[in-house]
Amino acid sequence: MTLSRRTVLAGGAAVTAASGVLAAQRPAASNAAKFGLHFAPHEGSFASRGGRIEQIAYAADQGFTAWEDNEAATRPVAEQEAMAKALSSRGMKMGVFVASMPKWSQSRPLLGGNDDAEREGFLADLRASVEVAKRLNADRMTIVTGFLDPKLPIDIQTARVIDVMRRAAEIIAPTGAAMVMEPLNTRTNHPGVYMQTIAQGYAVARGVNSPAVKVLADLYHEQIQSGNLIPTLATCWNEIGYIQFGDNPGRNEPGTGEINYATIVRWLKNKRYAGVIGMEHGNSVKGRAGEERLIAAYRAIDVAAGEGA
Structure with a gap:
């Protein structure tokens, strides 16, 4: 899930609303062509360029048209507003932020368990996230469906997760946004989580049957x-x-592992996918050389996909 939890990338420096306004008004520094899909770097992708707003400006200059910030809900309101203004001024879409996060050290919540208080806490997180989404102009927010209860049958837990997601949909649907449930791998990063595959997320989403509850397809997790x-x-x-x-392996930019991302990008373009693609991974090389390699990696899959279309 979030890069800060995995310590994949260092976070950028905090910024004030005033600095955000100045950075947002900075003219483009290059004529880089826009990418064919809405690839979304995140804070830390371009850490050498400065703080959050400076990184957004740099990403826009390189042709990126979206941004992702898992930790946005934890930031002061002024910083959220500054980020939204910076994105709007550069014509960039806001990707996901995390609306509800498990307590990893405690293996909680158990949304399919016997304790209604854990489900109520999850719903409270979502209510608080509605205002964050409005400030960020975000129409997607990440939720993690917690951990398995080893004492209960999986079918009972699935029924309860569907029930609480229906209640969650009642909170989110009026805003026009959607929660995206993220399946996580158990073999490398997150042993014990409830939702482990895209197919499992699909089953829950079909059970909820609401446009406000969808699945986040993180291809790193699904590949594992x-x-x-x-x-x-x-x-x-x-x-x-x-x-x-x-x-x-490694959870870095395309081309550093086994996944043929050019073929996936070609498939997404053929599907006319217009949503955001979060670049939720590290840079395989530190510093500016790694940032340049990151941009080149996305140019390579974008161009290769276009040539093969």
């Missing part, structure tokens, strides 16, 4: 857990509301 990426995307497409990239 199940593989078969394009057929899985195709089968579950109607319930997928957001996509994230990251190569495996």
Whole structure:
């Protein structure tokens, strides 16, 4: 999930609303062509360029048209507003932020468990996130469905998760936004989580049957857990509301692992996917050399996909 939890990348420096306004008004520094899809770097992708607002400006200059910030809900209101203004001024879309986060050290919540208080806490997180989404002009927010209860049958837990997601949909649907449930791998990063595959997320989303509850297809996690990426995307497409990239092994930029991202990008372009693709991974090389390599990696898959279309 969030890069700060995994310590993949260092976070950028905090910024004030005033500095955000100045950076947002900075003219473009290059004529880089826009990418063919809405790839979204995040704070830390271009850490050498300065703080959050400076990184957004730099990303826009390189042709990126979206931005992702998992930790946005934890930032002061003034910083959220400054980020939204910076994105708007550069014509960039806001990707996901995390609306509800498990307590990893405690393996909680158990949304399918016997304790209603844990489900109420989850719903309280969502109510608070509605205002964050409005400030950020975000129409997607990430939720993690917590951990498995080893004492209860999985079918009981699934029924309860569907029930609480229906209640969550009642909170989010009036805003026009959607929660995207993120399946996580258990083999490398997150043992014990409830939702482990895109297919499992699809089953829950179909049970909820609401445009406000969709699946976040993080292809790094899915490659580890199940593989078969394009057929899985195709089968579950109607319930997928957001996509994230990251190569495996290592969870770095495309081209550093085993996933053929050029083929996936070609498939997404053929599907006319217009949503955001979060670049939720690290840079394989530190510093500016790594940032340049990151940009080149996305140019390579974008161009290769275009040539093969």
